[in-house]
Amino acid sequence: MYGARYPAPPLGLITVAALLPADWDCRLVDRNTETLRDADFDWAGLVMTGGMLPQQADTLHVIDLAHARGRPVAVGGPDITSSPEAYEAADFRVLGEAEAIIGAFIHAWNSGIRQGTFEAEKFTADITRSPIPRFDLLKRANYIHVGVQFARGCPFNCEFCDIIELYGRKPRVKTAEQMLAELDRLYELGHRGWVDFVDDNFIGNKKAVKAFLPHLIQWQKAWGYPFRFSTEASINLADDDALLALMREANFFTVFVGIESPDSDTLVSMQKKQNTRRVLADGIHKIYRAGMFVTAGFILGFDSEKGSIADAMIECIDATAIPVCMVGLLYALPNTQLTRRLAREERLYPPDYVTGRAAREGIGDQCTGGLNFETARRRRDILLDYRTVLAGIYEPHAYYQRVRAVAQLLDRPKLDRSARRDPPPHRFLSIPVRDIVLVWRLVSRIAARQPRALWPFLKVFRECARDNPRAVEAIGMLAGIYLHLGPFSRFVMAMVDREIAGYDSGEWQSPLVSPRPPKLVPLPQARVA
Numbered sequence: 059m060y061g062a063r064y065p066a067p068p069l070g071l072i073t074v075a076a077l078l079p080a081d082w083d084c085r086l087v088d089r090n091t092e093t094l095r096d097a098d099f100d101w102a103g104l105v106m107t108g109g110m111l112p113q114q115a116d117t118l119h120v121i122d123l124a125h126a127r128g129r130p131v132a133v134g135g136p137d138i139t140s141s142p143e144a145y146e147a148a149d150f151r152v153l154g155e156a157e158a159i160i161g162a163f164i165h166a167w168n169s170g171i172r173q174g175t176f177e178a179e180k181f182t183a184d185i186t187r188s189p190i191p192r193f194d195l196l197k198r199a200n201y202i203h204v205g206v207q208f209a210r211g212c213p214f215n216c217e218f219c220d221i222i223e224l225y226g227r228k229p230r231v232k233t234a235e236q237m238l239a240e241l242d243r244l245y246e247l248g249h250r251g252w253v254d255f256v257d258d259n260f261i262g263n264k265k266a267v268k269a270f271l272p273h274l275i276q277w278q279k280a281w282g283y284p285f286r287f288s289t290e291a292s293i294n295l296a297d298d299d300a301l302l303a304l305m306r307e308a309n310f311f312t313v314f315v316g317i318e319s320p321d322s323d324t325l326v327s328m329q330k331k332q333n334t335r336r337v338l339a340d341g342i343h344k345i346y347r348a349g350m351f352v353t354a355g356f357i358l359g360f361d362s363e364k365g366s367i368a369d370a371m372i373e374c375i376d377a378t379a380i381p382v383c384m385v386g387l388l389y390a391l392p393n394t395q396l397t398r399r400l401a402r403e404e405r406l407y408p409p410d411y412v413t414g415r416a417a418r419e420g421i422g423d424q425c426t427g428g429l430n431f432e433t434a435r436r437r438r439d440i441l442l443d444y445r446t447v448l449a450g451i452y453e454p455h456a457y458y459q460r461v462r463a464v465a466q467l468l469d470r471p472k473l474d475r476s477a478r479r480d481p482p483p484h485r486f487l488s489i490p491v492r493d494i495v496l497v498w499r500l501v502s503r504i505a506a507r508q509p510r511a512l513w514p515f516l517k518v519f520r521e522c523a524r525d526n527p528r529a530v531e532a533i534g535m536l537a538g539i540y541l542h543l544g545p546f547s548r549f550v551m552a553m554v555d556r557e558i559a560g561y562d563s564g565e566w567q568s569p570l571v572s573p574r575p576p577k578l579v580p581l582p583q584a585r586v587a
Contacts, residue, residue, distance in 0.1 A: 256290075302344070363440075
């Protein structure tokens with residue numbers, strides 16, 4: 059719809075590029091949007107790459123490609139920090155936050171050293187000294203939005219989360235001057251529209267974010283609100299009226315919230331008690347009234363699930379009226395409390411089970427490759443629950459019922475754009491032409507790809523345009539996202555069906571030679587014998 063090739067650029071890589079010496083000539087090749095060619099390797103003296111767990115297989119492939127062209131490779135980022143043993147093929151392994159270790163790496167390179175491991179002391183990076191990312195390296199037309207980072211770390215202690223292991227539980231923040239300089243740079247380069255604060259919990263340090271937001275509001279007003287913002291935050295955002303008001307005035311339009319489960323016992327067992335202290339639907343609707351629509355994460359497969367969780371999860375999603383839900387299977391990430399516990403209980407699958415399956419089937423996320431451990435509930439029952447949830451929430455009528463609720467609840471602010479420095483958009487009958495073009499593209503794509511969703515969309519769109527016109531853009535975005543979520547949910551359900559069939563036929567076997575039975579599951583007598 060937007061002519062983009064991928065949602066967002068690799069903020070980590072362009073931040074590393076900004077930390078390198080000024081006389082180092084850098085090129086960015088984003089594997090999500092362009093082809094990495096032999097000529098790129100031949101031009102370079104050093105290849106620097108890295109990423110998160112879903113990028114592991116491709117990062118290892120890049121190492122092989124670089125070595126085939128005789129080029130050394132330095133790998134950094136969260137995945138190698140959590141699993142350095144997976145990257146033994148790299149010439150350089152740079153572990154931890156770049157700001158705290160990049161100097162040692164650069165000194166070694168300049169001294170002629172061509173291999174080694176460099177590890178930063180945990181949680182010591184002074185991000186107030188982090189430079190403006192090299193936004194100039196981006197081909198911005200390839201992306202829908204651009205990311206910036208305000209804070210690292212989260213004060214909570216969720217068992218399954220690796221953020222606290224990578225960045226700590228005392229969120230460190232950039233200064234207001236830093237953040238505004240990054241926005242100035244984006245503006246100078248011509249970016250307008252969506253900017254994502256990529257923080258894992260934007261409000262982890264509430265005092266700091268409340269001190270920063272008035273500066274952001276002043277900047278937005280001075281430039282005529284050229285940007286709209288998204289971010290990720292914990293659900294206690296809904297408890298703070300002052301914070302909601304500041305985010306509204308700054309023009310935040312959407313926020314991702316980790317809900318995980320509707321079951322309070324499960325939330326307590328995963329050490330996410332903060333989600334049990336409020337009526338969830340009331341909190342989500344309060345965020346809607348503050349002008350932000352909510353997307354959310356849900357997870358199945360926790361030990362504390364006493365039985366089928368599918369109906370309760372669907373009811374929760376419908377009651378909160380959250381259209382976009384990232385529903386996944388629990389994945390024990392490397393170097394987390396969950397992984398350490400499962401390893402002690404001898405329930406954790408070996409890494410080669412996960413990487414081997416990823417290589418064979420092209421999977422690499424919690425939707426298609428979760429449950430990498432012996433589950434407490436029968437694995438088939440969890441998979442069936444997962445399929446039931448996906449089928450229930452991403453059927454067109456159900457999805458657009460939630461979109462309709464958002465259209466009624468969402469109270470987007472009326473912004474003063476009188477200070478805007480760009481020429482006004484071209485209009486037809488008072489409607490910006492670009493909006494007309496986007497709506498036409500949206501309708502034509504829905505008609506071509508998801509005809510069952512066309513009438514529900516048109517119905518909601520008409521009601522929203524009539525009753526709540528400032529929410530139309532959000533409704534259009536939610537419809538656009540469904541162009542992906544509809545087919546993706548069917549893709550995942552097909553994979554789940556195959557796994558259930560393999561389970562039923564006896565084809566699927568646990569990769570543990572002698573799996574220790576989860577304590578919530580009675581051990582069959584035949585296996586005891």
